[in-house]
Amino acid sequence: MNTLKKIKSYYSELQSIQSDWGLKTLYKLRLKPLWIHYIINGGKGDRLDLEFEALTDYLINDNQELINKYQQKDSNQTPIGETAPIWVCWWQGEKQMPELVKQCYKLLKKYSGTHPVKLLTKNNYQEYIKLPPRIIMFFQIGIITIAQLSDIMRMYLISTYGGIWIDSTYWITRPFNISSEPFISVKSGNKYEPFIPRGRWAGNFIGGTKGDKYFCFMYEALVNYWNKHEHLIDYFLIDYFTLIAYNHFPDIKKQIDLYTCYCPNLTTLKMNIPYNVSNLKEIIEKNNFLKLSWKWQLHRQSNDGSPTVYNYFLSL
Template sequence: MKKIAYLIKRYGVKNVVLRAINDVLPVNLIFPSQQLRRLNWQEKVKKKLKKYVVISDSIKSEEECDIIWWLWFQGLDNAPAIVKKCRESVDKYAKRSGKRVIELTSQNLFEYIEVPNELYVKYKSGSLPLALFSDFCRISLLSNYGGLWIDSTVLITGEIEDEILNQDIFMFQASPLDYSVTKISNWMLYSKYPGHPFISSIRDTLISFYNKNNTIPDYFLFHLLVSCLIDDNRINQSFYDMDYYTNTYPHLLGRVLSEPYDTLKFENILRKTSIHKLSYKNLDNVAEDSFYNAILGLDFS
């Protein structure tokens, strides 16, 4: 019952019921996995989200931004060990690349962004999960200032390629070989300049949705709204101009955190990418010889 109450609080009664019906419809029972049923659900949600699309008339600035935005609401001192290690790696990268890190917490975040009242109320009441509020924060920061957003659980083990940073905007994308409704990842986002129309359109579309809704239809709301914009010929050219980088390689290290450490496997992953999306969850009882503990032992001084 607690789980049902939690789902209703987050997604609303209507969406919980519709999702349950979606999963037991005869046509969906033929799908061999929960993943396929989820994709079917997200396709339905996406169609309903298109009415919230807002195309921004923002004009990008020509002044490049060298800021790395990094957020942990409770402050770095209260972060899990893996988050602190990720931050060390970001600081080292920033130092050698000439960028500056702005650390954001619940105490200083609102010095940098303005939050519509409807969204702020949801944040303060706890009805909007911090992860989804963070989605709004990151895109607002990039719209207002530009720069590089790096999630608190992203580890940087080398350089971020010039091919990424020379683009006007960047986000990792799902492989075209894997059918995905969400299409992109948002744990690392980049906008070379403030006011980029595609970035600002994401922000304005999020605001459009939250102004009219008290609950969310899917945890990946941000991604689904971006997918709607990708389908919109009025604004999508800048997305298709962006170089493609798969989001597959950055997840390789995160998938083996609890496994026994293997030097060859670790080096192989590092050859594929210097950007790694990790997690701080379910790591309390991992073995001493795990990848997780090996990462905690890395020196980024």
């Protein structure tokens, strides 16, 4: 079933690319990488690298004027500050949070220190955010999903107010202090992971100062994209634009390399396994932040009746 869903999803993606960009772009972005990987390279190497490169090149050409504009700007090295807000979003509101999300939110507030936590919902987001009418319209009719809207929102918020965007499913394991840094993200350090960041950053945990070059560029790039197009070319669009910034602006590359918090187990924690005190203690000591997911079926007890890591997490 999962394989069938993936095939249908990929086919739907190809149809979207063709309808918005035409056959020539469809060939460059999807069909040519497949041809090179399977026919020319005999299935050897990383097919994703070919797709990443093709789409990155397309987006560079599509945004060359914007890239040239930001090459003339400098990054803001002002510290984030002790009272910069932490932005978190749960569209339906706190009362509608699943159990795991509620616990993550509770721990975030517990360890946020002097940073005020701002919960964004469908009822209050417009108090902080003024998005272009086209973006709002696309969201209302379903062209832009809530995931894509939140990408735009985080870049608007940080470029406008400063602060840190933390996804609603992050387990904050202990107090943290990032007030003296001009930029923050988290990374697994795994350069072999099958995603654009290759373990160098996480777009769902990212922060900086008001007016910072990276966040201003990202917001403009995302808005420009939707001004030109009516279909999402890739779910991880935010990572493609971050990669472009990383490769084109040495000051942004330096920010990401220097001020990204290393969490080796960032996305690999298994919640349904039996709770082992020493094992989990070691993971928590190595990781100030752990990315969880509420979409999996989670259990308080393992198959043998032992309390699980998830059960421990809920007890905190």
